[in-house]
Amino acid sequence: MMHIDEDSAAAALAESMRVLRSRSNGRVPVSRLPDEILLMVFKDIEEEKRLDGYDSDDDETDDRVGDAPACLVVTHVCRHWRKIALECPTLWTLIRSTPPLWLDVVLERSQKAPLVVSYTAFSISVLEDCMDKVLLHLPRIKHLELRVSEYEVAHVMDLLSSQPAPMLEKFKFFLYNSLPTTVSTPNTIFQGQAPLLRHLDVFISDRIWSSCIFGGLRTLRVVRPSLPDLLSALRCMPTLEQLSLVYGLSRSVQPIPFNKVPLARLKSITVDGISLQNAVSLLAHLALPVDIKIALQLSPITGPHTFADLFSVMGEHPDGSGPVFRSLRVIKPNPSGLAVQFSTSTTINSHYSWDPQDDDIRLSIECYNEDLEAHPNGPFDEIPRDTAINICQIIAQRRPQAFFSGEFESIQMQGCSDFIGGLTAALRIEGSSNVTYPSLRVLELQDILFDGHELQDLRDVFIMRAQHNVPVHDLRFRLCKDLTADQMQLFQEVVVNGIDCDEYTLEHSQA
Template sequence: MCSCVSASLGINELKPSAFDNLDKAFDSEIVPKFFIKGHPKTSISSLPTEILEIIFMHSMPIDGTSYSTPPSKALAQWLSVTHVCRYWRKVALNYKDLWTQLDLRLPNFALQMLERSNPKPVELEFTAQYGSKSGLRRGARVLKKILGDHASRIRCLSINPGYRIGGYEFLDDALEAFIGPATNLYKLELIAIAWDEVPDGFLRYGAPRLAELLLQDFHIPPDSPLLSNLKDLTWYGNGEPHVMLSGEEFFDILRKSPDLEALSVQGILPSSFPSDIITLSCLQGLCLDSHSQSEAVVALDLCNHIIFPEKTKLNLFVPYQSYPLTLANATFSFFSRYFSPASSTTNPRLVNTLRIEATDDSHDFLIEAWYDRVSSTTLLVESVDRHSPIYIHFEYDDDSWPPFPQLMTTVVQTVPFAALETFDIRDLSHQHSILETLLGAVCWSATLKHIYVGGLCAYRLLDILQTGIPTKSNGLSGQAELPFPALETLLVTSVDDRPLLLRSMLRVFRFRLENRGPIRKLLLRCCGLVSRADIELLEEVVGEIDWDGDRS
């Protein structure tokens, strides 16, 4: 047994974060100083598994490829290190939780790990992306043995033939041997490079605890019991008609998993759905990725057939080369349905924060909306990681330019602004027509407290802050109220013309100070050469200023 140095840091005080900053200099001679306090035999019993793993992984020699080394190979290398003392070597060999991640790139060692971890559930991975053909054959034989003889011990199974030609020929027998019952199987990943089907006998005796299923170009019959009682379903197809599900089949899958929490689909949706409405009361995330406009229309329509909780995170990715009437109607229908009281299992959706992006140098158009309340008036949106219930991403090519005003008309007509507090349009860049449409919808909002704007749009916003937006109904003649009456925080970014920006701000903020009161906080980001003298002038008319310039 080795003699170890005591340390002031006791074993019960250790947390995984204590090892986050360890680098390549961390070796087996330093390890004992971190975790030994008192007799090692009494200390090891209270050492958490994740810390043991960190200790043993960092105890092995580290080379330039260590960060991509699979766990099984890392442990094999560690065991070959002769200077590691016998006591800790014995601890590692006897610690079953350390040997549960089986990587079949080292098939013989995977069998040893399977034996050492007995009877713990194991995670099993087979990939054909690396290694020789003979090595893949050996791995497939070991995979077949484990799947056939130890099905009840498998907790996670990942099959990924990768892009190697001939990767499939090794798998048919192995998958056919996995008949179950897989009583501990929690997560299953089947990834292919061309559409393939699981063998007829695959898990014929079921996997009652299966909660996470990922299929990529791999087909499981819609009536398979594996599609029942799922929590997380990810299913990616190649969009070919002969592999796409029918509307009834897709709805049947959703009905089988009423407790579904995450759903992500691409390339498998049918061309249309039945008129049924499906309620997914536990859904937390819905991701619909489209390869074509027709698929985008179907994805938008799917949202009209699902009732899910108020704060479900929704991701829509919509590519297009133009903006046809069908997509326009689908977008309008989606917004109308999404914000209707009948679309949520809890409360009607009220947007608290809306972010819209459409830049000149990026072929993207983005709409985000969420409901979480802003915690303080000085909060910077770029430093906050919020749960975003709506994320709509339109992507277009170099030869087209999407008609943003039509999209904005849809947003203005259907998104409820009654509870809007934060409006982020800093990435609208030079889209003045969009700016007029959007700000016209929220100009007199009594709840809007925070506005983020950038580029040339900042100057137009400053004008609107003082005068409002003229319309046929108000004319703004003799207007008694200022626009944005509740505004507290203004962020301005990406403005190069410092003198013009400064003059505009001084004029507007002085006017609002005299007629309503100061804006509480002004934030300047990447606004040219804003100087200390500029800030001193602005401080006379603004409550607080935060900027990223030279403060000397």
């Protein structure tokens, strides 16, 4: 009897302590927050985790460990918080390689709310235990990102074709740890019903992305399609705004239609790893808006086509119009590369990217030499230099007129001492009327080591331009080395506003 009384007393004491703790916690300011405020905090927690892991462009992301629900932690704080969290289905909609332990919990607690799913099927067990179960809820998935091995592609495609996807807005499909490959896919993906789909990102060389159900796309990112397949798909995407091609174009023996594909709403096109010849072929078959943003990463610079051909197909607009460029940047981003960017602004943002976010930079061309990367001490450094000279001369000769409308007011050259000779040749005035870059006012030379006659030749050109009433107004040196005091003085005499040197250049100048 005494033992039973002791147990009862202990239980009563524990309950009393619980009540006291509950009352004490109730007096804490955070416990007096309205439910609406707590719910906003919980949603921020869930959203932070969603942004931290989902919608990443890193194809190497490995989600093998899996994630427990983001708001699981708040359900363990107190009964009140747990009640609020469990009564809000939208807190349980993120499924990011969620392990089987929590998958059923998330699917139940999310009720009928739209799901955001990111799953990696790195094994048959994950495919059977998790992904099969998740894709049963395909009709309420809003964002879907799948990474599968080539051995599971067929099975996953069957699952994707088993139901419609009326709520799907974004679909990403990658092959896990594998190169793009062609697989047999059904034509009934999503049973032909994905009316809200606007973003498609596929790492697979199959014409899954050419289905008519993708006609409402705004964004398309596809890996190494053939040009005929791509053009066929684009004809069914009149509302497309962003087009990205990864690894350029694959070879194809299929005939290419002669008529161009109209893409009146396209805002940007980004292509990496494409040859100059394929870039010319691609742009020649697209009817692009005048204000399009183009970013091309070319490798290697070989083949029958030239940059004049590339600029010609870019400049073919029915009304003869084109972008009005105000500034030009030539930069050497690495030992094997050369980049040229054209901006509609009088200045170019200092942060270089071959695919810039700056809307003023309307055309970016980066060329890199694979041979130089493989053999850094080999005889391949002349190819980027010739490329720079070639581009500068084409611009100077204003070919074609439609593309290079407007006048360059500023030019920036960064990290490329060898290219100053090409610029000097382009700026030189030949005859009494052949004035190149007549609106040029600012020239900035950055991160350059002067070790030859480049500056003397450039000064002679400045004198010549001043004599023809088209002088350079500002010459800027940034992060340069081995300028002499005599050279600085000589330029002071031929530049309208004199020269401007940063502290680094002054410190590394010769006495």
